[in-house]
Amino acid sequence: MTGVEQPFLLVVEDVFVRHQGRAIAAAGAIVRGWVRPGAEVEIVGSDRNVTVQVVGIDAAGPRTARIDGAGAGMNVALLLPGTCAVERGHVLATPGSIGAHRTFGAEIAVLPEHQGGSEVPADDLLAFCIRSGAVRGVVTLPAGMDVLHPAHAAQVTVTLERSVALEVGQDFAFRRRGRAAGSGRVTRLPGTGTWSG
Structure with a gap:
């Protein structure tokens, strides 16, 4: 322990409505840190981040327990307010610890042909699997x-259709025409001092 x-x-993996719509349950795995009821958290992953208060916490498992x-x-x-x-x-x-971005720099690698990899043309529409x-x-x-080409890698710029929560060093996968095509890692984000285009 460093004391910090x-x-x-x-990471939100599922969402449920609870208590006749008075609360939203955002279920998922905690990647880091600690949270208690009453804490403020930021919902990140759209063009407008919103800060809300945690109403309660339910443990996952066969018996849900507060x-x-x-x-x-x-x-x-x-458990979050039902209006969020x-x-x-x-x-x-x-709040303020992670941002949502539509554009980012990445190093991507295409699968080899024997694993189903195919050429990825510039500006081709891909499906990016980022977290959940x-x-x-x-x-x-x-x-x-x-x-x-298959089995090759390159430094690229990715432009998404909508903003998602991203961090430098974050891994992701991508698909082309419904098939697994390759993987990548975020290397640059706008506004971080390392962005150059």
Whole structure:
């Protein structure tokens, strides 16, 4: 223990309505940090982040039980006000600790042909699997490159159809025409001092 508490982060995997619509249960795995009832969390994963208060916490398992706090590695459902908008693929986080982005830099690698990999042309529409959500987007290849071949990698810029919660170093997968095509890692984000285009 360093004595420094990590910012809280939960990946939303499912959403339920509870207590006749007075609460929304956002269920998922806590990646890091700790949360208690009454804490403020930010719903991240759309063009407008919203901060809400945690009403309660239910432990996951065969018998749902209300608990006083939860930390990294636990699967829980955070009860949030029924008026908030949260969906699969969003994250709940310490306010200001993570941002939502539509454009980011990444290193991607295409699967080899024997694993189903195929050429990825520039600006081809792909499906990106980021945490528990999926969103469509396109890749801009390096100058002078029209296509990325199977078993090859490149530094690219990804532009998504909508904003999602992203961090540098975050892994993701992508699909082309309904088939697994490759994987990647976020290397640059706008506004972080490392973005150059």
